[in-house]
Structures are given as C-alpha cells and as structure tokens.
Amino acid sequence: MRTVRALWGATHPGPSLVVTVLSLALGVAAGLEPWRIVVLVVAVFAGQVSVGLSNDAIDLFRDATVGRDDKPLVRGDTRVRTAWIAAFVALGVAVILSAVLGWGMLIAHVIALAFAWSYNAGLKATPVSIVPFLVSFGIFPSLATLSGPSPQPAVLWAAFAGAMLGAAVHLTNVLPDLDDDRRTGVRGLPHRIGPAASVLLAVAGIVVAAVAVLVGSLIEGAAPVLMILFAVAVTAIDVAVLVRMRRRGADRTGFRLVMAAALVLALQLVVASGAA
Numbered sequence: 001m002r003t004v005r006a007l008w009g010a011t012h013p014g015p016s017l018v019v020t021v022l023s024l025a026l027g028v029a030a031g032l033e034p035w036r037i038v039v040l041v042v043a044v045f046a047g048q049v050s051v052g053l054s055n056d057a058i059d060l061f062r063d064a065t066v067g068r069d070d071k072p073l074v075r076g077d078t079r080v081r082t083a084w085i086a087a088f089v090a091l092g093v094a095v096i097l098s099a100v101l102g103w104g105m106l107i108a109h110v111i112a113l114a115f116a117w118s119y120n121a122g123l124k125a126t127p128v129s130i131v132p133f134l135v136s137f138g139i140f141p142s143l144a145t146l147s148g149p150s151p152q153p154a155v156l157w158a159a160f161a162g163a164m165l166g167a168a169v170h171l172t173n174v175l176p177d178l179d180d181d182r183r184t185g186v187r188g189l190p191h192r193i194g195p196a197a198s199v200l201l202a203v204a205g206i207v208v209a210a211v212a213v214l215v216g217s218l219i220e221g222a223a224p225v226l227m228i229l230f231a232v233a234v235t236a237i238d239v240a241v242l243v244r245m246r247r248r249g250a251d252r253t254g255f256r257l258v259m260a261a262a263l264v265l266a267l268q269l270v271v272a273s274g275a276a
Contacts, residue, residue, distance in 0.1 A: 006077035007086050011052035015169075019140075020045040022266055026144035029274035033149075036101060040147045043097035043105075046090045047113050053087035055120045062184040104146035104153075112136040112143070129188030130170050137166025141273060154273070157216030161269045164209035165262055168202040172258045175199075199245060199254060203238045206261050210234040210268060217272035230268035237261040 023044040027037040056063070056073050057080050063071045073080055091113065098109040112135070119132035141154035141162045153159070174181065174190050175198060181191060190198040214231040218224055241257045248254070 003078045003082060006072035006075075007053065007083060009072040009077070010056040010083055011049045012055065013052075016045065016048035016052055018263075019048050022140075022270070023143060025270040026141060026273055027147065029270050030144040030148060031274075032144065032147055036147050039097050039100050040105075040144060043094050043101070043109065044143065046097065047094035047109060047116075050087045050091035050094060051113065051116045051120065053083050053090065054117055057083045057087060058120050062180075062186070065184055066180040068180075101147040102151050104151040105143060108139050108142050108146050108153075112139045124188050125186045127189055127192060129190070130167055133166035133170040134163045137169070138163035140166075141269065144273070155216060155220070157212045158269060158273055161209040161213045161265065164205040165265055165269070167205045168258060168262045168265075171198040171202040172255045172262075175255055196245065196249070199241065199258060202258050203241055203261070206258070206265050207235055207238055210265055213265070213268050213272050220272070222272050222274075227268070227272060230264065230271070234261050234264050234268065237264065 020041060024037065024041045027040045032040065056071060060071075060073050060080055063074045068074050072078060073083060094113065095106070095110060098106040115132040115135045119129065123129055123132055138159045139162070141158040145152055145154045154162075170188075171190050174188065175195050178191055178195065181187070193201070210231045214227050217227050237257055238261050241254050241261070244254050244257065
C-alpha cells in the first residue's frame, strides 16, 4: 500500500483528476453512450497518470536538489524504476483504450500525450515550453467528439478555448517554483518573460477564449443568457487579477484567481459543447 500511495502522490493527483473530470463532462456534453464515456474517462485518466509519473521520474534529481520533500520519489517512498514501469503501463492502457474508441481518438490522444511527455522530457526548459500545452489542450475537446460513433474533431472555437486554457495553466502553474527551477537550469517561457507578463498573457488568453466560446456557442444555438453570464464571470475574475497585480504584484492569490478564471472557462466550454 505504501508503494501505491507513493505512486499516486507522484501522478500530480489534483491536475490529473481535474482533467479526468473535464473529459467526463465533455463526454456527457457530446452525448456519448455510457460505455464510451467510461472508456474515454479511463483512457484520459491513464494518460494523465503516465504524464504525472514520468514528470516526477524525470525531475527526480532536480526535485532532490531543491529539497522537494513533498515528492514521494524524493522521500524514497518508492523506487524510480517502479515509477517508470507504472508510467509505461498507464501509457499502454491509455493507448489501448483510445484504440477501442476509434482511429481518430487514438491518433488525437497519442499526439496529445506525446506533446505532454515531450514537455517533461525537456521542452519545459526552452522558450517553446508553452507549445505542448497549446497542442495537448487544444486537442483535448476533440477527444470526446472523436469518441462517438460518428467521430469528428471539435469545432474550432472549442479547440481554441482549450489551447488558451492550456496556456493559462502553464503560464501560472510554474510561477510559484520559478526560483527552484532557475537553480536547476529550467528556463521555460514563464521564466524568461517573468511573473507579471506571464499572468497578463494568461489573463488575455482566457478573456479572448471566453469571447470565442460565447460567439461560437451563440451561433450553435446555446442559451444566450447563460453564455453571457459565463463570459462576464471570466472577465470579472480577470479584472480582479489585474487590480490585485497593480496593488500587490504577481502574488500567489493572483495566481489562484487566474486558475479560478480558467476553471470557469472550462465550465463554459463544457456547457457550450453541449450545444455544438
């Protein structure tokens, strides 16, 4: 049980569960049959497990260098070899289950996972660190629509919103660890442009995405009042981020507010996808 708990802790369980729940919501919104939803959710969950485990396995030396005792592999709760085995098993499960849902889902999910693993493997330390998030999250809404009996990619505004959501996650998620990352040679895009610019870029992307979803969903016939309320909520949170930044700088509360706006955008995307 200790090994299981350690492996689970190394999967980045919070983000993994959020992404998995989002796949469930998109599957329901796409009108998938129950068995397809189950396969989709398990495939996405397995993929996220593989990404999280590979991240901690690759970063073991870096995490140990900066004293990340919150990491199970750093504490020695399980061996890195075990983590690698579990990561590849989870990856295999994700690929096999994706194939069950069709070639479109298989290809899309493999591309998304390949970019996620490439981020872990080294792109995180380059100026193009944001690219895996743009690609993987941009593809993400299509995982549900490609899992149906008549597979088709998600509409463009949904893919764009997904990409902007991924950008916001990347630009804000790494900011609390900037100093530790610099000590270990990781200099991705957020490290190079700084916290303030990263937050501003994330906020701008979220607002533009919310507007894109609003316009696209209205064209598709979604409830206008509800979609407008979502867009207003996203904008209001982002305004609060800017006000706080002006007063306090790019602090952790500001980061949390950006992520709150991103979650509202994700909910807006799910609701709008049901009308697409």
